[in-house]
Amino acid sequence: MSKSGCDPNDALACCSTPLVREPMTGARADAVAPLLRALGDPVRLRLMSMVVSHENAEACVCDLLPAFDLSQPTISHHLKVLHETGLLDREKRGVWVYYQARPEALAALAGLFASEDLGMVTGASA
Amino acid sequence: MSKSGCDPNDALACCSTPLVREPMTGARADAVAPLLRALGDPVRLRLMSMVVSHENAEACVCDLLPAFDLSQPTISHHLKVLHETGLLDREKRGVWVYYQARPEALAALAGLFASEDLGMVTGASA
DNA sequence: CATCAATACTGACAGGCATCGATGTCTTGG
């Protein structure tokens, strides 16, 4: 079960509304912020990038560990955070645990920062 | 001056490379993560959204304060964090301080999550 | 100049988080 009231599915479902269209409600911000906070750590951001850009868009802990000067429990902890936030999927195959990125999560974040309106915003301020 | 070694300009300059293309370097992650961390707080995410979607894409503290159950110093603190991270610009006009979103910062984040490769990633895993 | 309003700054405290060492669990191989 999840640790708190943050439901990843809920977060993904509501991210489709760009934050430039209208003021974000408190509930929506509470749902989206954990995604950004999870990627707000340099280690987790690198882990996410490594998994996504890895072959077949998946990687096991043994692939990721050598890139850091951190202990294995620490890496495991960060992967767990990314998993609980809904950014990574876990799949155990034999002895190894493979983490896969969830494209819909990244797509949700991309939609959040949808830049279609940004040009309009810049022009409107003049 | 910035509080730490995080240079907003550096962060914005390097964000243009999507994190799905190749593994992110440690230095790059250190530069980008603060942007995501800054928006990883629900209050700051709402503040950012409110400023961007506000009339003329700017808002003063007195416009933002009533939407929260927080004290004025707390709101000011969060705005300061967003400003130091390079997400908001400050402009003092008379008694009021107007905060304006920096479109290039949001564009940088949008570029980070550029979804052009996501479809390829999903397909490639099959 | 005196007063008031709006905002920023400082110090302090509580809570959360990143990290580690030690240990447990599960799978594979002999």
Added chain:
DNA sequence: CCAAGACATCGATGCCTGTCAGTATTGATG
């Protein structure tokens, strides 16, 4: 059945951060 490797979990520790109360600063007004 035992040993070894891969990964997760637990408990502890130190740092970071969100929050507030109080105070200083700045500009408008009379």
